[in-house]
Amino acid sequence: MRIDAALGELEAVLGERLSRSRPVREQHAHSETHLRSGPPDAVAFPRSAAEVARIAEICTRHLVPMVGWGAGTSLEGHALALRGGVTIDFAQMDQILEMRPEDMIVRVQPGITREALNAALRDTGLFFPVDPGANASIGGMAATRASGTTAVRYGTMRDNVLGLEVVLADGRMIRTGTAAPKSAAGYDLTALFVGSEGTLGLITELTLRLHGQPEAVSAAVCAFPDMSSAVNCVIETIQHGIPMARIEFLDAATVAACNAYAQMEMPLQPHLMIEFHGTEAGVAEQAERFGEIAAGHGSADFQWATRTEDRARLWKMRHAAYRACLAMRPGCEGWVTDACVPISRLAEAVEETQADIAACGVPGPMVGHVGDGNFHSVLLVDPESETEREAAKRVSARLAERALRMGGTVTGEHGIGFGKLGYMAAEHGEGWIVMGEIKRALDPHGLMNPGKMVSQT
Known part of the structure; x- marks a missing residue:
């Protein structure tokens, strides 16, 4: 890697939009979770595709790694510069x-x-x-x-x-x-x-x-006596073909966190949050049918939100769930799990994961986009405790193994990055080898976001 020569050429192309300053580089060395890396050697801020092409040509000629950067919100260390090089921040290409x-x-x-x-x-x-x-x-x-x-x-x-x-x-x-x-x-x-x-x-x-944009939107939040009842309500709703726009699960610990963080007053029980999109008549019918199914699974405290501001407050709370969970234990690291299983195995997977979390001694509020079999837990780990870090690793590993055993995947949406690289062979077998061959065909020097997704020898 001829980093100094490459950076000299890049400065000639980008001027001040190539930053070598320590604060800017450090900003690009952190992820949303516990995963960290050293900073890149420089951060480039291109404004056009032509500039990106020029950056790539220069970096390849000098064998310098390149890492793309969007908003930095990924959860498995996707945008961290594990081998240094140039981080390419697309913030100025936003038109x-x-x-x-x-x-x-x-x-x-x-x-x-x-x-x-x-x-x-x-x-x-x-x-x-x-x-x-x-x-x-x-x-x-x-x-x-x-x-x-x-x-x-x-x-x-x-x-x-x-x-x-x-x-x-x-x-x-x-x-x-x-x-x-x-x-x-x-x-x-x-x-x-x-x-x-x-x-x-x-x-x-x-x-x-x-x-x-739908003519009508209706959202609701409802409590259930236990996790199994809530998940089974989701499964029955899907099996009845009711066209949900969103259906989210929050366990009691997440509800407690959201209550404190967003000044809500939901009962401390597992909840579903659901939204329907369509015509006025269609939404009303879907809501009624869902209400009947939910009642059959013991739902209580059913609250509908049809006003735009009420729906916005509800989903703002859901989107803030990660921050709310972190606030439960100030100073903790968030170890965010992610797995997706067939709907028929969802209740079983959630219950087994809940049992693992309860036994490990680390708090782990659970949420999920359960309408497509995807669920997560935020393990709130004391960064000074090696015992807790090891416990979190065991829970994460057991969740990945469970998802594969049930015919699912180790990540439904968070991706691989380098946080889940170790599970790729188990999920894909020979297919992972083929992925590596595709990588080498398009990037023979292994310069594009190295250390992620595939094995590079």
Whole structure:
């Protein structure tokens, strides 16, 4: 790695938009969870795809690692510079390039956040539905194949990205996909890069599928006597084909945290939060049917929220659940688990995980996008306690093993990064070897986000 020569050339291209300052580099050495790394050697702030291509060409010529950075909200260390090099921060590439309401698509740069995008779309009658909770960048969401609270109805980033512009390691720029609703032409390169976590290339543009803003929206929160009742209510709701836009689970510990953090007064029991989108008549019918199912599983304290401000407060509380949990134990590290199982095994998986947490001695509030079998726990670990750190590792490992045993995956939405790299062989077998071969074909020097996703020898 010839870092000094590379940085000299990059400064000639970017000027002050290449930062070597310690504070800026340190800002790019932290993740949302306990995972850490050393800082990159420099941080680049490109403003165009052409500049990104030039950065890649220079870095490859000098064998300098490159790591993409969106909003820094990922949870498995995806954007940390494990081997130094240059972090490429897309904050200044945040424009809407083309809006086509008649085709229900929009073309954007990667640095725009989902909240900024939806604010710009408000007057079109359309919106972008993928909601991972954090105000993540669209490019980062694509790179990690994000999903979140609305995936049960609208799908994940995999379903809502129609095409990409990508800069490869050697500086070549390619386009994948089209603006057409579907295609049968060639390999699906869009799907290859969505979820590749920056290990194959740097996303510089995205064409996104939009959805119509619903005529009516209704949300509710309801308490259940125990976790099993709440999860079984979700399963029955899905089996009845009721089209939910969101259905979220909070255990009693998370409810207590949210009450304290957001000044709520929910009963200290497991809760479901649900939202329906559609026509006035359709939403009313769906809400009534769900209410009957919930009652059959012992639901109590059923509260509907139809006013926009009430719904916003409800979902703001849900999105703040991670911060609320951290506030339960000031100074703790958040070890965030993530697994996804078939719906038929969901109740079993949740109950076994709850038992593991109760036995380990580390607090672990649990939440989940349970409409698609995905659930999480935030293990609140004392960073000074090696005993607690080891206990958290055991719980996380048992959860991953449980998910695979039940026919699921070790991550439904958080991705691999380097935090879950050790589970890839068990989940994919020979398929993981093939992933490595694809990586080496596109990035033979292993410079694109090294140390993530695949084994690199």
